[in-house]
Every structure is written in structure tokens, then in C-alpha cells.
Amino acid sequence: MEGRPMRILIADDEPDILEIISYNLGKEGYEIHTAKDGNEAIEKAKLLNPDLIILDVMMPKKTGMEVCQILRTQPLFQQTLIIFLTALSDEASQIKGLEYGADDYVNKPISPKVLTSRVNALFRRLQTKVSEDSSLVLGNITIDPVKFMVTIDSADVVLAKKEFELLYLLAAKPGRVFLRNEILSQVWGNDVIVGDRTIDVHIRKIRQKMGVDCITTVKGVGYKFDV
């Protein structure tokens, strides 16, 4: 399902930091490369064409800001994600960094976990943007919230709005059981009051239209989407 791992270039002059970040992002499955100063960062960026570049602001040879500025002028690096890493926590630097074309600006001392979360968030957003497609793919079933369309083995299934919303809720976390209350408040909202059988009827219609039985009843508890 996933393509190649995302490639990250980390540039910092402190070996300790390089190591910590490399270790933590490597653990997430990213492909990690490092550089120890501004010039090396630019060289390696051109060589590797990474998806994300993490730049320490204070580096020998060239500062992170300079590196960013140089890279951003090149067409190849317009789309590359850039995160600044810095001990300068003052507001002006941060604004300057972001206006230089960075996508995020993280202050030192860095929590590796926070950095990882931010990296993940950036990639998550990029993914949905590039493919224009945040659809759920579960085996031979595809659920596309943007097109409001369900496809089973390349055959379209047309669902009504509520049916679709309900299916999407379940399918977003396959295997997880959703309580009836939970379903009600998510799909119908908290204030709306509907009868007992309403959910069942919708479930039934979904099952019917889909042909495949991908929704399991957990009696006394709720419903779940089968993997």
C-alpha cells in the first residue's frame, strides 16, 4: 500500500542532536540522511532530493535560513517540506523563518516525540494533497469522502448521505466496535433524538446496497467494520 519511505535530510552541527533525531525518525520508518553544516545540507539536498529537510538555524558555513532561501529559489525544492530547528525562540525569528518558506518552526530543546508528531502531521497533510485523495482502501472496498463514492471491485455503489456517513465512521477505524450511542452522536449529533430502530435500518440498507457483508453486529454493544 505504501510507496517508498519518505526521505528526510537533517542538518545540524551538533552530533548529539543529529543522532537523537535520526534515531527517532528512523524508528518511524523514514529514510534518514544527515548533514553537519549549511553547505553540506545544500549538496546533499541536491543529491538526494529529500521530501523533508530539517534545518538547524545556527550552523557553520551557511545558516539554516540561508540554506532555505537558496533551495526555495530552485524549482526542484519548491514543494520540499522544510522545518526549522532553533534555540532562538523569539517571535521575530519564528515569523522570519516561516516567511522564508518553512513549513514549521520548532524550538530547541526539542522533544523527539513532538518533532516526530509534527513531521508525521506534515506528511499526512502532504499525502492527501498530492493524491487529492483521502479515501479509505479496505481490501477490495474503496470509500472516497471527497467524491462521496463507494467502490467494490471497481463497481460503484451509490449510498445516501446518512448511509455514507455511517459507513465512513465505521470504516475509518476498521475492527473497532462503535456503540450505538457513539454512532448516534457522531452521525446524527447530540441534540437529535431518533428511534431505536433507525440505526439498524440504515445498517441494513448499507449491507443490502454493498452486497458484501462488511459490517458485523456485536450484540449488546454495537457495530464494527470488518477488515
Add this chain to the structure above:
Amino acid sequence: MEGRPMRILIADDEPDILEIISYNLGKEGYEIHTAKDGNEAIEKAKLLNPDLIILDVMMPKKTGMEVCQILRTQPLFQQTLIIFLTALSDEASQIKGLEYGADDYVNKPISPKVLTSRVNALFRRLQTKVSEDSSLVLGNITIDPVKFMVTIDSADVVLAKKEFELLYLLAAKPGRVFLRNEILSQVWGNDVIVGDRTIDVHIRKIRQKMGVDCITTVKGVGYKFDV
């Protein structure tokens, strides 16, 4: 032919903060809407379908996290940008926030300028550089925005301005569902107020003139161009 301004929904229970942020982002040319608690945020989000939602974490009725969670399970809010705003600067909350599906996490006290920079950075990244005046070719249908002409199987179809704009909007992203609100703000503009049936009438005229039924209704949601 610049696109409409990005629409931002800000939810916070402190009126001062709402005002400061509204003012600063408004200055940047964004279209601003506000909510003062979690429930109102959800309501307005559904109503306005904003491009970005800024959520205070600590709010009455529902917390920002809850709002985010609820919206993210709905098909319509998969692509919406979300920023958390919070006084909780601890690392765990931040990670949790980002993993809830937020795109950024900003600590209070907020510098309006920093927030603005971050908002700009998010939108900058999202921007798709679609050459505006390129003609669309979809099967046997050609839509040429320069000549203002639609051709089906080498037979010309003459559309009026609004009809053309509407068709072009839908056809630019074939398959994607456009909400009625979305269509209104894109084709008619944000300030213009027109009656409920106006869109339908235009859709009808397009369908009539085109002969081919290339526009599908998704009841309760909007319209889409068939691939």
C-alpha cells in the same frame, strides 16, 4: 481571476482572543467566522465548510479535541485544516493534538503575528498551482475557458457566463462533490445572496444545453461532474 479568499472558523470562549485573532487574520484577507464553544464550532463548521478551523482546546460544551475528533470522522472534513490553540504547553497534549488529526498546535499566549505566519504557511503548502486558463478535456467533452466554449464530439455548445463558470468549477475536479455553499462562494462570491433554487436552475440549463448528463446530484450534499 483570483480564487475566493480562504475561509477560517475560529473557536474560542474568550472574546478578547477571538477578536484579536479575527482582526489579524482578517487583515491578511481571510474570511473570518467565529464560534464561542465546541457545539457552536461544529454547527458553524457544517454550515460554512471552512478551509481552516482554529480550535481552542479548553472550551465549554465540547473541548477542541472533541470537536476535532467529531469532525474528522465525517467525510466532509477530511481535507479541512485544523490548528489547536492552547495554554497546555506540555508535550503530551501537543502530541495528542497532532495525532488527533490537527495540522498544527500553537501554545498560548499567542502572538497574533506568529499565528498568522503559521496560517499562511499552511495555506501556502496547500496551494495547488493549477494553470487557470487551461482547457479541460474529459472524454468527448472539451471545456475551453479562454474561448469560453464547450465542445461535445466536435459540436459546439453555447453556455452563458454563469453556466460556464459553474460547469468549469465542477469539471476542474471531476468526480469531486462540491457543496452548494462551495459553489455559491466560488461562482457567485461570498457577499452575494441568491435564492435557494438559483443553483438548480443553472444546473438544469447546463444539463439541457449539453444534452449529455454529465452532472450528478448528491442529495443533501451537492453536485459533481461525472468522469
Add this chain to the structure above:
DNA sequence: AATTTGTGTAAACATAGCGTTAACATGGAA
């Protein structure tokens, strides 16, 4: 200017099908 033609919007009515309810069926657990 007067005339004609066409566009965009509103208003009024028609209609399909969505969402819900109600009534009854079924099946498993105690």
C-alpha cells in the same frame, strides 16, 4: 433612442426518494 435578444434570479409548484417510524419476525441467551 427604440427594439430585440438573452442572461440571471425569483417564485411557485411538482416530485422523487431520504430518513424515520412502526409493526412484526427472528434468533440467541438465561
Add this chain to the structure above:
DNA sequence: TTCCATGTTAACGCTATGTTTACACAAATT
């Protein structure tokens, strides 16, 4: 068995959309 949770079906009100007509207004033509 009896009970309770869910399945199933049909019916129906209502809402969102389709359709048509009318009209103000702009644009084009004379």
C-alpha cells in the same frame, strides 16, 4: 420457555431538488 436485542419490511411525511414560468435588466441590434 421467555426475554431482549437486532433484523426486516412497508409505509409515509418531509425535505431537497427538479421544473417551469415570469420578469428585471443588460447587451446587442436597428
